[in-house]
Every structure is written in C-alpha cells, then in structure tokens.
Amino acid sequence: MHGNDPDVLIIGAGCAGIAAARALIAEGQSCVVLEAGARVGGRAFTTQALGAPLDLGATWLHGARENPLSAFIGPHLDHDTVRERHLHLGERFATAAEFAAYWRAHADFEAALANSPQTPDRSVMQAAPQGGPWDATIAHWLGAQINGVELGGVSLEDYLKTDLTGPNLLPREGVGSLVARLAEGLPIRLHHVVTRLDWSGPGVVAEGDWGRLRAGRAIVTVSNGVLAAGGIAFTPALPAATQAAIQGLPMGLLTKIAFRARGADRLGMAPFHNARRAVTREAPQPMSWVFWPFGADHIFGFVGGARAWDLSRQGPAATEAAARADLAALFGPRAEAALGEALVSNWGEDPLFRGSYTHARPGHHASRAVLAAPLGEGRLCFAGEACHARFAGTTGGAWLSGETAARISG
Ligand SMILES: Cc1cc2nc3c(=O)[nH]c(=O)nc-3n(C[C@H](O)[C@H](O)[C@H](O)COP(=O)(O)OP(=O)(O)OC[C@H]3O[C@@H](n4cnc5c(N)ncnc54)[C@H](O)[C@@H]3O)c2cc1C
Incomplete structure (x- = not known):
C-alpha cells in the first residue's frame, strides 16, 4: 500500500x-x-422473484470433488442421484428401451470425440459421428444446450480439455x-x-x-x-x-427461462426430473427443462447457441413465447394451463456480460x-x-x- x-x-x-x-x-x-x-x-x-431460490446464471457445481466452491456449500443435492431424464420424440416420450439406445449412442458419441486425433486442432463437429439416428440430438445437446454454441464453432482440443463431469451439486x-x-x-x-x-x-x-x-x-x-x-x-x-x-x-449464449406453476398441476414430472426434445425437422433447436427443484413451484429451462442469440436480440417476450411453444410440444395445452409467470435471463444483451461463457474457436x-x-x-x-x-x-x-x-x- x-x-x-x-x-x-x-x-x-x-x-x-x-x-x-x-x-x-x-x-x-x-x-x-x-x-x-x-x-x-x-x-x-440467485433471484427469489418466483418465490424460491432460482439461479439465472450458474446452476450446478460441476466436478464437485475438485470444485473449490464445494468447500463452502450448505444444504445441497447431487442432481445425478435424483434426476430422471425424459426424451420427447416429437409426438410422445421415448420408451425405456428407446432412451437406453439414445444413452448408448451418447456414450459412443463422446468416446468417438475422446478417441479422435486432436492435432491439428479442428472443430468438434469434424470429429463427431454423424448420420446415426440420435447424432443430431446429441450434437445439439453437447453444443448449443451445454456449451452455448454449435459444435462446428468449437475447438476439439479445448472441448476435450474442459472437464464438466459430475458430481453436479445443486445448492439449495x-x-x-x-x-x-x-x-x-x-x-x-x-x-x-x-x-x-x-x-x-x-x-x-x-x-x-x-x-x-x-x-x-x-x-x-x-x-x-x-x-x-x-x-x-x-x-x-x-x-x-x-x-x-x-x-x-468468444462468448456462447445460454439463456435461462423459468415459469411458476399457476396451480397444483405438476405436469406428471417429479421434482428434479429433466425433459428434453429430440432434434427433428420440426424442432431443429429444442430447449431442455428441469422440473420443480427442491419441490419449489417453478421449473427452469435453457435455450442455447444460435437460437438463443436470435431470441435474445428479439427480447425476453420472444424468448418466453418460444419457451411456451417448446413446453406445449412436450405437454400439449396442459402446459399453458399449468405455467404462469415467467422469468427470462438477459446475459446476451447485458453490456456487463455479452454472453454466457467462452468457448475456443x-x-x-x-x-x-x-x-x-x-x-x-x-x-x-x-x-x-x-x-x-x-x-x-x-x-x-x-x-x-x-x-x-x-x-x-x-
Ligand atoms: C445461463 C448460465 C448458466 C451457467 N451454468 C453454470 C453451471 O451450472 N455451473 C457453472 O460452474 N457455471 C455455469 N455458468 C458459468 C458461470 O456462471 C461463469 O463461468 C462464472 O460465473 C464466471 O465468473 P467470472 O468471475 O469469470 O466472470 P463474471 O461473473 O462475469 O464477473 C465479472 C464481473 O465484472 C463486472 N464488470 C463487467 N464490466 C465491468 C467494468 N467495465 N467495470 C467493472 N466491472 C465490470 C460484471 O458486472 C461482473 O460482475 C453459467 C453461466 C450462465 C450465464
């Protein structure tokens, strides 16, 4: 001094x-x-705007065993121990056998990336399996919905260096x-x-x-x-x-959208369950959802990548409308009846951030x-x-x- x-x-x-x-x-x-x-x-x-803690940004402590923030965590849950994942195929949810096939394809996709030569550096998409029945859905999930950017824009070497493995803790x-x-x-x-x-x-x-x-x-x-x-x-x-x-x-974009329940309908989803839609011709960039965390009366979801930037530029009303349409595709008119007040994050347009987090080109x-x-x-x-x-x-x-x-x- x-x-x-x-x-x-x-x-x-x-x-x-x-x-x-x-x-x-x-x-x-x-x-x-x-x-x-x-x-x-x-x-x-974290905001309390919907009546219970809701993170508009970071949600999980990833890699909790080595995460320095784990040392300070209070009451929490390991999300992977309580979540059941549901995959929607366009007209209905996948059966257990279909979901198991999807999950095997997911493991194969990640193994193909991990075993792919890294030098010279190229995009993740150049090393990704393509053409299999689940590949477009997996690429959308790992790209836009997790990294906030499509895999064609991401360095394979940087992607493989980044560790997002569990445990994934949710602080209450x-x-x-x-x-x-x-x-x-x-x-x-x-x-x-x-x-x-x-x-x-x-x-x-x-x-x-x-x-x-x-x-x-x-x-x-x-x-x-x-x-x-x-x-x-x-x-x-x-x-x-x-x-x-x-x-x-550069910054990718992951926008978070939350809805508060209007009444008692919980859409047949137990607390902490996930639902996401498969990529189809009608839904090339679907969203993903987590239901009723800690039994709260709200759900939250994400839209990432190019679609998130596009909606972000249009403003929160456009993002909310797109999110309601995504939920209607999952649950039909029941979604609109069940879900009221909404909250949409603004990481893309906020001049203090201009995106959600970085990836390497x-x-x-x-x-x-x-x-x-x-x-x-x-x-x-x-x-x-x-x-x-x-x-x-x-x-x-x-x-x-x-x-x-x-x-x-x-
Ligand atoms: C939707 C979303 C979901 C996410 N999910 C997860 C998750 O589940 N798990 C996880 O670990 N991470 C997650 N992240 C990422 C995580 O939130 C960030 O990586 C981390 O918080 C970044 O911290 P930082 O200190 O690097 O930057 P920041 O948090 O951006 O801090 C920088 C600070 O600088 C301030 N600032 C900006 N400009 C100026 C200026 N000119 N003068 C002074 N101050 C300035 C900003 O206001 C800000 O407070 C998520 C992020 C988003 C947006």
Whole structure:
C-alpha cells in the first residue's frame, strides 16, 4: 500500500474477482474490487422473484470433488442421484428401451470425440459421428444446450480439455447466493464501471465516471464479451497475442427461462426430473427443462447457441413465447394451463456480460493460457472462466483463476 492506494485493483466482483480478493487479503495485501453492477456474483446470480431460490446464471457445481466452491456449500443435492431424464420424440416420450439406445449412442458419441486425433486442432463437429439416428440430438445437446454454441464453432482440443463431469451439486440456496456469501466483508465498490485502465507503469490507474484509482497492480476479471466489445480501453493497448486470445475465446449464449406453476398441476414430472426434445425437422433447436427443484413451484429451462442469440436480440417476450411453444410440444395445452409467470435471463444483451461463457474457436485451444499470462511484469493479469483450461466456462474455473492471478501479482 502506497499512501491510500491499495496494492491491487480487481475489476469485477464475480467468482474470479471474489476469489482473488479473498486470496490477497489472506496474504496480507490490500485490494479494492471495482464492480460495475449493483450486486456481486456476476454470472452467478440467485433471484427469489418466483418465490424460491432460482439461479439465472450458474446452476450446478460441476466436478464437485475438485470444485473449490464445494468447500463452502450448505444444504445441497447431487442432481445425478435424483434426476430422471425424459426424451420427447416429437409426438410422445421415448420408451425405456428407446432412451437406453439414445444413452448408448451418447456414450459412443463422446468416446468417438475422446478417441479422435486432436492435432491439428479442428472443430468438434469434424470429429463427431454423424448420420446415426440420435447424432443430431446429441450434437445439439453437447453444443448449443451445454456449451452455448454449435459444435462446428468449437475447438476439439479445448472441448476435450474442459472437464464438466459430475458430481453436479445443486445448492439449495442457489449458486449465486453461495457466491454472494463469500463476498461478504470484502472491499467491493458497486456501481464503479471501469472504462479505462492505464498499465503503462509504475503501477496502474483505473478510471470511470466515478473518478480514478491508483494501485500497484490490476486483476481484470470482466467477461471476454466485455473485453472484445472494447468495454475497457487499455493504455498501452494490449499486446497482439492477448488481443488474439480474446478473439479466439468468444462468448456462447445460454439463456435461462423459468415459469411458476399457476396451480397444483405438476405436469406428471417429479421434482428434479429433466425433459428434453429430440432434434427433428420440426424442432431443429429444442430447449431442455428441469422440473420443480427442491419441490419449489417453478421449473427452469435453457435455450442455447444460435437460437438463443436470435431470441435474445428479439427480447425476453420472444424468448418466453418460444419457451411456451417448446413446453406445449412436450405437454400439449396442459402446459399453458399449468405455467404462469415467467422469468427470462438477459446475459446476451447485458453490456456487463455479452454472453454466457467462452468457448475456443477451432485452432485457438492455446488462447486460455495466453490470456492468463501476466503482462507488464505482473502489473496486469486477466482472470475469470476464460482463463482456466480444465474448468473453463465454470464458476470453479473462474474461482481458481482468480486465486492464481492473486498469487501471480502478489
Ligand atoms: C445461463 C448460465 C448458466 C451457467 N451454468 C453454470 C453451471 O451450472 N455451473 C457453472 O460452474 N457455471 C455455469 N455458468 C458459468 C458461470 O456462471 C461463469 O463461468 C462464472 O460465473 C464466471 O465468473 P467470472 O468471475 O469469470 O466472470 P463474471 O461473473 O462475469 O464477473 C465479472 C464481473 O465484472 C463486472 N464488470 C463487467 N464490466 C465491468 C467494468 N467495465 N467495470 C467493472 N466491472 C465490470 C460484471 O458486472 C461482473 O460482475 C453459467 C453461466 C450462465 C450465464
């Protein structure tokens, strides 16, 4: 600390920023976290708007055995132990035998990817089985519905490096509430949009319409969507390799939609069950749904990839209408009678995020390491989900990368 200047400025109070602040303070360093929004947590955000905890962003703690957030979890459930999956074939739900065939094809699809040569890097789709009866449905699920982007736009090497295996824990309070708890007591300044960062040295200076703040070093944790859109002007400009890494790691989009029950009808679905539709000519980009988590009277679902971007640009009413149509295809008119008030996330259009999480473009599998490399003798570090190779795209990856950046700059 020089005068009143903190040792480290952290830009963004999502998982990476919170983890970095905690690590720095634990090491006896001073820091200030500048957060543009009105709340902490970033893409981990729990709302009570439908009467029970509902995550509009991160939902599961994936890879729970190695996930750093597992250490802080309160009451929770391992979703894989309580969920039953239902697959709709266009006119009816699949029988147990049909579902077993689909699930075998799923395992074969993933094995084909894992056993495929990774060099030179190419798109996941180029290595994917195609033409089998379930392949289009599996590709849609692993691409748009999980990665927020169609598999044709994703680097195979990066995809295979990323670990999204279970256990997948659902905290009862919501992931956003869990993360917000971990920010309690930290020196976070809300409503502080950073528009400019001078890292020409010595030290760094952050600027916004709130004023200026100087520190020894900066850790920038804003999303790659914000960086790619030029949300922060850097002086000097970022090195070409860092700029290329940002371009190589674009944001996908996963939009979450939730509906509250109007009455007692639970659509024949038990709490935590999943339903998704097979890809058909009539439904090339279907959604997926989770019912009544922890017995709450809401359901939530996802639309991802190109269709999510398209709906996001049209606005929440268009997304809600598309979601109601998807549910009507599953349950007929009963869905409209059963489901009332809706909530739609806005990660795509929100200028503080501009997407849900990153993927690497084909040929750009090395970009995460490039982005995570410290600049200016450690004066400037990037952290966040984009910077972690193994747990890319997740809260756990963001958290670990924040801790790493704190150590590098410390
Ligand atoms: C719909 C959805 C579902 C998801 N599901 C899961 C899941 O189940 N499991 C999982 O692990 N992960 C999931 N994720 C991903 C996870 O939420 C993110 O990977 C993680 O939260 C990212 O954390 P971060 O710290 O890298 O970035 P962020 O959370 O984006 O934090 C960056 C912060 O910077 C702030 N900011 C932006 N611009 C500025 C500026 N100019 N000045 C100051 N502050 C600024 C933002 O407001 C934000 O608070 C999901 C995400 C979405 C959107």
